[in-house]
Amino acid sequence: MSRTEKLSLKAFWEALEKRLAACSADELRAILRALAQETTPTERQVFLDKLKPVKAGAAAQEALRQDDLLTDIDDLVAEIKEGTEGADYWEEEHWGDYYGDEEDSQGPYEEFIEPLSALFDRAEAVFDYGNFALARAAYQKLFEEALQVEDDYGRGVQGGDLIDVDLDEARARYLRAVYETKRPAGRPQALLEQMRRAQTWGVRSRPMLNDLIQISPAPLPDQDRFLKDWIAFLRKQSGPDADAWLREAIRLAQGTQGLAELAQAEGKKRPRAYLDWFAALESEDKHREILSGAQAALKTLPARLPIRATVADYLCAAAARLNETEALRAGRWEAFSAAPTLLRLLDLWEAAPADKERIRLMQQAADHIKDYLAHPPRQRESEMWWAEDRFEAPAWIDKSVLAHAYLLSQDLDAAHQLAAREKVLGWSSSDNTQGLVAPFCLVLLAGKAPNALPANLKQLWQQRLQTSLGYGSWDDEDKAEASPRKRLERIYAEHVPHLSLSKERQEALLAWCLEVIRQRVEAIVGNQHRGSYDKAALLIGAGAETLRARGEARQADALVEEMRQRFPRHRSFLAELDAVTQSARRSRR
Numbered sequence: 173m174s175r176t177e178k179l180s181l182k183a184f185w186e187a188l189e190k191r192l193a194a195c196s197a198d199e200l201r202a203i204l205r206a207l208a209q210e211t212t213p214t215e216r217q218v219f220l221d222k223l224k225p226v227k228a229g230a231a232a233q234e235a236l237r238q239d240d241l242l243t244d245i246d247d248l249v250a251e252i253k254e255g256t257e258g259a260d261y262w263e264e265e266h267w268g269d270y271y272g273d274e275e276d277s278q279g280p281y282e283e284f285i286e287p288l289s290a291l292f293d294r295a296e297a298v299f300d301y302g303n304f305a306l307a308r309a310a311y312q313k314l315f316e317e318a319l320q321v322e323d324d325y326g327r328g329v330q331g332g333d334l335i336d337v338d339l340d341e342a343r344a345r346y347l348r349a350v351y352e353t354k355r356p357a358g359r360p361q362a363l364l365e366q367m368r369r370a371q372t373w374g375v376r377s378r379p380m381l382n383d384l385i386q387i388s389p390a391p392l393p394d395q396d397r398f399l400k401d402w403i404a405f406l407r408k409q410s411g412p413d414a415d416a417w418l419r420e421a422i423r424l425a426q427g428t429q430g431l432a433e434l435a436q437a438e439g440k441k442r443p444r445a446y447l448d449w450f451a452a453l454e455s456e457d458k459h460r461e462i463l464s465g466a467q468a469a470l471k472t473l474p475a476r477l478p479i480r481a482t483v484a485d486y487l488c489a490a491a492a493r494l495n496e497t498e499a500l501r502a503g504r505w506e507a508f509s510a511a512p513t514l515l516r517l518l519d520l521w522e523a524a525p526a527d528k529e530r531i532r533l534m535q536q537a538a539d540h541i542k543d544y545l546a547h548p549p550r551q552r553e554s555e556m557w558w559a560e561d562r563f564e565a566p567a568w569i570d571k572s573v574l575a576h577a578y579l580l581s582q583d584l585d586a587a588h589q590l591a592a593r594e595k596v597l598g599w600s601s602s603d604n605t606q607g608l609v610a611p612f613c614l615v616l617l618a619g620k621a622p623n624a625l626p627a628n629l630k631q632l633w634q635q636r637l638q639t640s641l642g643y644g645s646w647d648d649e650d651k652a653e654a655s656p657r658k659r660l661e662r663i664y665a666e667h668v669p670h671l672s673l674s675k676e677r678q679e680a681l682l683a684w685c686l687e688v689i690r691q692r693v694e695a696i697v698g699n700q701h702r703g704s705y706d707k708a709a710l711l712i713g714a715g716a717e718t719l720r721a722r723g724e725a726r727q728a729d730a731l732v733e734e735m736r737q738r739f740p741r742h743r744s745f746l747a748e749l750d751a752v753t754q755s756a757r758r759s760r761r
Contacts, residue, residue: 180386181341241294241306245313248291249321252284256323281329288318288329292337299345304352311346315373331374339375344383346370348392351384356394360405368413378413380420399425419448428452435465440472443479447563450486462490463499470506478549480510482563488519505533511567512541514641517576518659527670534581541574570603572640576660579612580667587612588684596692599707602642610688611636613681614714615668618721622665626721627755628713635710637661682718686731689715693735697745705745713752 179187195203204223211219292314299307322328331339347366354362367379381402385392392398399421406418419442422430431452435445446469453462466487473480484507491499504523508516517537524530549566571590578587591609599607611632615622618629625633637660673681689711695701696708712735719728732753739745 182386182389185389241291241298241310242313244294245291245310245318248284248287249313249317252281252318252321252329255280255284256321256328281327281333284329285333288314289334289336291318292334292342296342296345299349304349308346308349308353311342311349315343315346315370319374339373340377340383341387343370343373343375343379344387347379348384348387351398352393356397356401359398360401363402364405364409364414364417367417371413378416381417381424382420385424396425415442415444418442419445423448423452428456432465435469439469440474443469443473443477443483444563446473446483447479447486450483454486454489459490459493462486463494463496466490466503467499476510478510478566479563481507481516481567484510488523508537509540512537512544512573513567513569514573514576515656517573517580518656518663521580521663522659531581534577535583538574538577538581538583538586541569541577544569545571545574570601570642571605572602572608572642575605575608576640579609580663582671584613584616584671584673584681588681592684596688596695597701599636599692600639602640606688608636608640610685611714612664613685614718615664616671616673617678617682617685618718620721622661622668626717627758628710628752629717629721632710632714634661637664682722685718686715689731690734694738697739697742700742702744705742705748708745709748709752712749713756716753717756 192200208216208219291310295307295310295314298310319329319331331337347363347370350362350366351359363381370379385395403418403421403425406414406421409418419431419434422434426433428449431445431449434442435449439446446465449465450462453459453465466483469483470480470487473483484503487503488500488507491497491503501523504516504520508520517534520533520537521530524533549568575587575590578584578590587605587609591606594604594606596606598604601607611629614629615625615633618625620626622630622633634657638657641656641660692711693708696704712732716728716731719725719731732749735749736746
């Protein structure tokens with residue numbers, strides 16, 4: 173388990189008791205002294221105050237004597253509501269602070285955060301000492317009343333404001349209290365209702381039965397009997413929540429074998445059962461079973477069902493571990509076919525044999541992408557932002573994926589036709605294929621390997637590859653060897669040297685690229701898009717470097733001078749162009 177992964181309360185107490193039992197008295201003293209050395213001067217007295225024997229009986233009585241807990245919650249809710257009545261006045265007085273320098277401020281509700289956190293702590297203490305009826309009532313009031321108060325501006329105390337409260341654990345305690353306060357026969361219905369109810373409380377993750385098991389060191393009463401009743405009850409329910417809870421219950425009650433039986437019997441109806449089964453097999457290092465199970469799943473599940481891509485991912489991972497090359501290649505195609513994204517196109521390329529087979533596969537991929545774009549999925553992935561994952565969300569791709577497939581299949585004519593229809597503005601969108609294809613043509617025409625390009629052309633090419641990856645692709649790992657952009661660079665470095673064009677074709681493409689450069693610079697600088705002057709200058713520099721690499725130094729200088737003369741009064745643009753040309757000179761030295 174990583175340091176950032178949260179340890180459940182049950183696992184924590186079990187591990188603590190195990191470590192305490194393994195330590196002698198002298199070892200425990202040594203541990204306490206080490207902890208004392210790490211204590212800051214201001215915390216020393218607090219540390220010493222904690223080193224006192226705990227009177228369990230007195231602490232239990234203190235927790236159980238919480239008769240006024242519900243009243244205190246009601247009183248705080250009333251105070252928060254009273255605070256909303258002065259929201260307009262506070263808004264007028266503090267508008268600049270709230271929306272300006274103090275965006276993270278809780279505004280007029282900041283004073284309620286500490287007392288509300290304390291009430292959550294009291295509810296936790298009540299739960300820990302077994303007063304489940306009171307804990308249930310308290311948590312319900314806290315979630316459904318205290319955290320739901322809002323003024324006309326939508327402000328109030330939000331769950332995220334309570335930084336000292338773990339809302340996932342608080343919700344789990346509430347649901348465990350529901351379980352503990354119901355008779356066995358009524359537990360399935362009650363728990364289903366309350367788990368669905370708790371999903372409206374602003375905690376993003378779906379509540380699960382295992383949350384109830386892990387929230388207390390005490391075992392879940394009648395767990396075996398309940399699991400049988402829970403499974404039978406959930407089989408009669410519908411919807412993704414009931415399906416998730418059923419799969420979890422079968423895993424808890426019957427283990428990997430139960431998941432296998434569920435997937436094999438009902439996988440077409442419950443495709444996520446395959447994923448749960450494969451995840452369980454993966455944890456047991458049973459890669460051969462994953463491979464055969466995934467192959468069977470792909471024969472069962474309908475074509476173009478998005479979840480097929482994740483099933484294929486399991487197949488590929490197992491095939492790689494087993495060195496099953498043909499199975500890996502087949503799996504890559506299945507994954508791409510279900511979700512033809514750019515990254516899956518790269519997986520397809522890397523898994524294929526070199527040369528002719530790769531070209532044929534890229535041609536096949538291009539045909540599939542054209543069909544996918546012509547018949548787009550019904551629902552955008554962005555419309556499923558609330559989903560627990562994206563396994564069942566259709567892949568929403570743009571034309572840059574098709575452009576890459578054309579380029580990698582050596583169908584430069586198709587790539588050119590696709591890009592020629594695009595506007596010279598809008599290259600910042602991955603859907604504008606001209607921003608990829610024109611720079612690719614410059615790289616190809618320069619006659620140099622992509623990893624040995626002159627400075628401006630190299631920068632332009634790297635930028636366009638990054639943009640083609642789509643929104644959200646820029647991150648701190650873009651320089652890592654495994655990053656998508658680096659993968660693209662390596663693939664094109666392998667691919668470009670194998671391309672050859674006739675002299676006539678080279679001249680035609682060069683003329684098109686130069687015309688694109690002129691039109692794009694005109695559109696940017698002529699219309700005074702000052703924020704893009706650097707982009708226009710870089711494009712000119714890349715075009716000039718391409719000409720110079722082809723032995724056409726005079727034409728390179730003429731291109732730069734033409735752009736200078738076209739915009740003699742645009743000083744900001746000329747400054748950017750000077751920077752680009754100076755960079756080019758330095759790189760030639």
